[in-house]
Amino acid sequence: MPAARESTLAFLAEHRSQRVEAITDRLVDTIVRDNASYQASSTVTRDDLRHSCHDNIDRILQMLRDALGQDGLPPEDEPIYGAARETGRRRAEQGLALADVLRSFRIGGRLIWDDLVVEGESTLDAAEVREIGTLLWEVVDATSGQVATAYHHQELTLVRADEQQRAELWEGVLGGRAREPGFAREASLLLDLPADAELVVVVATELRLRTAEQALAPHATAWVRRTADVVGLVALRDDSPREVLVALDRLASTVEGSLGVSSVLRGLSAVEQGYVQASLALRAQGKVTGLARFDDRLPEALLLGSPEVASRLVERWLGPVLALAQGESRALTDTLLAWVASGGSATRTAAVVHCHRNTVANRLHRFTELTGHRLADEAVPVDLDLALRAWRLRLAR
Numbered sequence: 001m002p003a004a005r006e007s008t009l010a011f012l013a014e015h016r017s018q019r020v021e022a023i024t025d026r027l028v029d030t031i032v033r034d035n036a037s038y039q040a041s042s043t044v045t046r047d048d049l050r051h052s053c054h055d056n057i058d059r060i061l062q063m064l065r066d067a068l069g070q071d072g073l074p075p076e077d078e079p080i081y082g083a084a085r086e087t088g089r090r091r092a093e094q095g096l097a098l099a100d101v102l103r104s105f106r107i108g109g110r111l112i113w114d115d116l117v118v119e120g121e122s123t124l125d126a127a128e129v130r131e132i133g134t135l136l137w138e139v140v141d142a143t144s145g146q147v148a149t150a151y152h153h154q155e156l157t158l159v160r161a162d163e164q165q166r167a168e169l170w171e172g173v174l175g176g177r178a179r180e181p182g183f184a185r186e187a188s189l190l191l192d193l194p195a196d197a198e199l200v201v202v203v204a205t206e207l208r209l210r211t212a213e214q215a216l217a218p219h220a221t222a223w224v225r226r227t228a229d230v231v232g233l234v235a236l237r238d239d240s241p242r243e244v245l246v247a248l249d250r251l252a253s254t255v256e257g258s259l260g261v262s263s264v265l266r267g268l269s270a271v272e273q274g275y276v277q278a279s280l281a282l283r284a285q286g287k288v289t290g291l292a293r294f295d296d297r298l299p300e301a302l303l304l305g306s307p308e309v310a311s312r313l314v315e316r317w318l319g320p321v322l323a324l325a326q327g328e329s330r331a332l333t334d335t336l337l338a339w340v341a342s343g344g345s346a347t348r349t350a351a352v353v354h355c356h357r358n359t360v361a362n363r364l365h366r367f368t369e370l371t372g373h374r375l376a377d378e379a380v381p382v383d384l385d386l387a388l389r390a391w392r393l394r395l396a397r
Helices: 005-035 035-039 046-073 081-096 098-121 126-174 181-191 209-216 240-250 266-287 300-303 307-322 324-341 348-353 356-373 382-396
Strands: 198-204 221-225 230-235 258-261 288-293
Touching: 005 035, 005 126, 005 324, 035 098, 046 081, 046 098, 046 240, 081 098, 081 126, 098 126, 126 266, 181 266, 198 240, 198 266, 209 221, 209 230, 209 240, 209 382, 221 382, 230 266, 240 258, 240 300, 258 266, 258 356, 266 288, 266 300, 300 307, 300 382, 307 324, 307 356, 307 382, 324 348, 324 356, 324 382, 348 356
Parallel strands: 258 288
Antiparallel strands: 198 230, 198 258, 221 230
């Protein structure tokens, strides 16, 4: 090894042992004075900043000497980059902008270089100084790269943790935990919704969240995409839900599928109930598109909530009819649907199914023969109405 190189290496080793503290003090003062984000930060204390600056200056000077000694820059996974990685991780955690962190590293590189030039003026020859300058910025660049990598990794970790927290909070709200005052306050803060506001719950199988937010503005909303559905909470601006329902109706006309919407409920503590209502309304809607309001589908919701009762109603009132050949079965069920919808009027039923009034009477008589249930004019049995609704729900699955 040439004598000049040996002299340079000895100088760098002594420089590292003698000058780290002084360069650190100068760097901390410069960062605090010139980097406004550090001035404004309440999480990066001066002691924290000094510790980071000290460790990184020490490692940079060590890597500079090693690189000049023909070892080259260390691989990216070497422990010597630990100080840089820790700086990136902590600053991401503390919310400092990456650009400001990297700017501080550039300032540090310049101060290290200035100090090397001053201290080595009488010791180093010009060729050695030039090589030190080239290698120093390679070391600073490599170190800054480690800072950025660690910063982005921690940022992603924090985002994932936030997403996990948000997902857990949503599941708690939908599961009824918002009945606990403490949980309701936490949910209110994270979802940015008043804890006691009047609201409706919206459920869809698929929905673009940005589109939904825009359609419901200026109402306060919160949305979550889950595995099986999309759920939204919409706070009312006044005592009437009309404005929200009009907006939801417009939104429903622009999406594939349907939107289920609950009745108006009071506060986050009622979201579990609202989610059940909106989900039942959506199921009751079947394959029909548009807005499905829970308040408009109470009988269907009742049947969906009691599947055994629904099945028994279909069996007792429609079982023999559904067992007929397809043509006759279809004619009878169409007639029964029209007869129930017309309030038991044979005349209005005939107009709907396009046949003579006597044909309607014959079909109703046939129904009585098959099931044993007598039907009187203008008197629709509630059980038959529910049975037909249950049967249609079954078809819509």
